[in-house]
Amino acid sequence: MPPTSPTPVNRDEAAARAPVGGAVRDVVRERGDACPGALRLHRADDGFLARLRLPAGLLTHRQALALADAAERLGDGRLDLTSRGNVQLRGLGASCGGELAALLHEADLLPSEEHERVRNIVASPLAGLDGLGAGDVPSWARRLDGLLCASEAAAELSGRFLFALDDGRGDVATLGADVTLLARRDGTATVQIGMNHPPFGDQPVRAVRVPAADAPRAALLAAETFRTAAEASGTGAWRVRDLPAVVARGLPAAVTERLTAAGITVLTGDLAGVPTGDSAGDLTGDAEETREGARVPVPGLIPSPDGTVALSAYPRLGRLSVAQWRHLLYGGGGLRLTPWRGVIVPGLAPDDAAGLLGRLRTAGLVTEPGSPWLGVGACTGRPGCAKALADVRADAAASVTTAPAADLDQDSDRHSDRTGLPVYWSGCARRCGHPQGERVDMVATGEGRYTVSVHTRDGTRT
Known part of the structure; x- marks a missing residue:
């Protein structure tokens, strides 16, 4: 049921955490993070702001229409895309919290009120659409989201903790996630724990390899293991990179032990230097194909092996009007929002895709690779x-x-x-x-x- 009185706030009321003995980093988090969410609204100068988590950026047609309705009736008539493939609504009124929550519940966009801020999952947006990569990443995303919402421990993760699900092309593996799943063509997945903090920090990458069928569950267990380590460190760490170095070094072994205890076969132990980005060919078994697929989706039409076409477009500065958003829904299907503030419209007939591309260009979206607005x-x-x-x-x-x-x-x-x-x-x-x-x-x-x-x-x- 929708909450009866969600009160907009912009701070976290978590109790302060005191440091404990042992080596810790200079910065100790003494409170929880204050990230806004769907129920925790942030007060801005232009009204209240809601951040809606959309795991893997996946939206059905009905859900996308619901977001347009929310922006038009409750907000400023625009939808902002974020660098995690989520949506922000701005200009909300102070008393609209209950109506917004009810709308999101009705559209199945709020499966767990306790977990809504920790459903931070980015995924390769072209997975299964362009013939590159490996693994059913959208299925991973849905399974991981269900596991997150069912985990009491996961509710205690920071709203900044991030999962990345990469189909092996190396696109989202470079986004600095805390736990990354990388699909491999041999039917396994690499579970990467921690990441070089972009642009190119010095935190080593550590990973284990598991059967692909166990990857979502392994990702959740890795996150829960991080949470236990963060509590024990006394630092109140929000991200893996916030952990004291001595704790971070022991995290892969702790994850391996947790996976084994849960009955998940660990095929590879603690690894350093897991390839990502342009070097991710080792994961898919086809380096040339992976380098091509690792690029950020370019605007335009992308042919799919099944004869359909995916359309890639970018709103200028990551902001769409409700009218522009509704143009994207012309085909009657769903949307995929990307971590680069773009939109993928999958499953279009070729003629329909060409017509839609023209309408989006007229509506002011970026539809060509040479646009000066791109990037x-x-x-x-x-x-x-x-x-x-x-x-x-x-x-x-x-x-x-x-x-x-x-x-x-x-x-x-x-x-x-x-x-x-x-x-x-x-x-x-x-x-x-x-x-x-x-x-x-x-x-x-x-x-x-x-x-x-x-x-x-x-x-x-x-």
């Missing part, structure tokens, strides 16, 4: 966020359509063009929602100025 992102900025020092969306848009509107430090417009990297505009040093991996960060410092940092495999330059 440009921004946080909310002014006037929606009180902490923002600039209207970053306007400045980002100006950088695409005209000469830069702001006085940018270090010739940042030429700098971004030279690198060819994604560019993310942030209203303050918190850089909310910034992408992972190689990128250019534009951070507002006030008075129309920005500092620029370039994150590459060779290091960060400012």
Whole structure:
């Protein structure tokens, strides 16, 4: 049943945690995270904000219509896509919590109120659509979500803890998840624990290999083992990377022991340097195919082996109007939202796909690989966020359509063009929602100025 009185709050009331003896990191989390959710709304300058977790970014047609209805009736008429393939609704009224919860329950978007903030699952968005990769990742996502919602221990995970389900092409394996499943063509899966924190940190990757059928259950047990280790460390760690080094080093052995006790066959022990991204060919057995598939989905039409076509499109700066969102539902099927703030429309007839692509282009979505909007992102900025020092969306848009509107430090417009990297505009040093991996960060410092940092495999330059 829907909650009777969900009260919007923007802080966590968890008791403080005191550090215990032994080596710990400098930062000790003394409270739970304050991530917003569907029931825990965040107060912003433009009204309340709800963040709706959509495991693997999967939406049925009925669920997508429900989100459009929520944005139109309760919010500002727009839907923001996040870097975890989720949706945010903004401009919500302070008294709409009960109505929003009821709408989400009706659409089967809120299977567990206790777990709604920990249903953080990203997945390879083209899995099963383009003939690349291995493993039934959408099935993994549904099974893992069901296991999460049934686990009392999982409800205690931070709202920032992240699962990534990669079909072997290496696309989401590089997103800095806490637990990553990588499909292999031999019918097994690598369970990766921890990840180099993007852009390319120094935390070693550790992994075990299990039968593919056991992968979702292994991912949950790995997360529960992390939670136990975090509590024992006394640091209140939200993510694997927050654990003290000595605790993190022992986590793979603890996970292996937990999996074995649960009856899951561990085929490979503790491994370092599990290949990801362009080197993930070892996981699928076809390195050339994997390098091609590891790219972020490009806008346009993607043929599927079954004769249907998938359509890939990107809203400008990750924001869609309700009208644009409803255009995506023209085919009557579901949607897949990507961790790169894009949308995949699967299962279209070729003629229908071509017609829809044209309508989306007319509606203002990015539908071509050469679009200058591709790779440009921004946080909310002014006037929606009180902490923002600039209207970053306007400045980002100006950088695409005209000469830069702001006085940018270090010739940042030429700098971004030279690198060819994604560019993310942030209203303050918190850089909310910034992408992972190689990128250019534009951070507002006030008075129309920005500092620029370039994150590459060779290091960060400012």
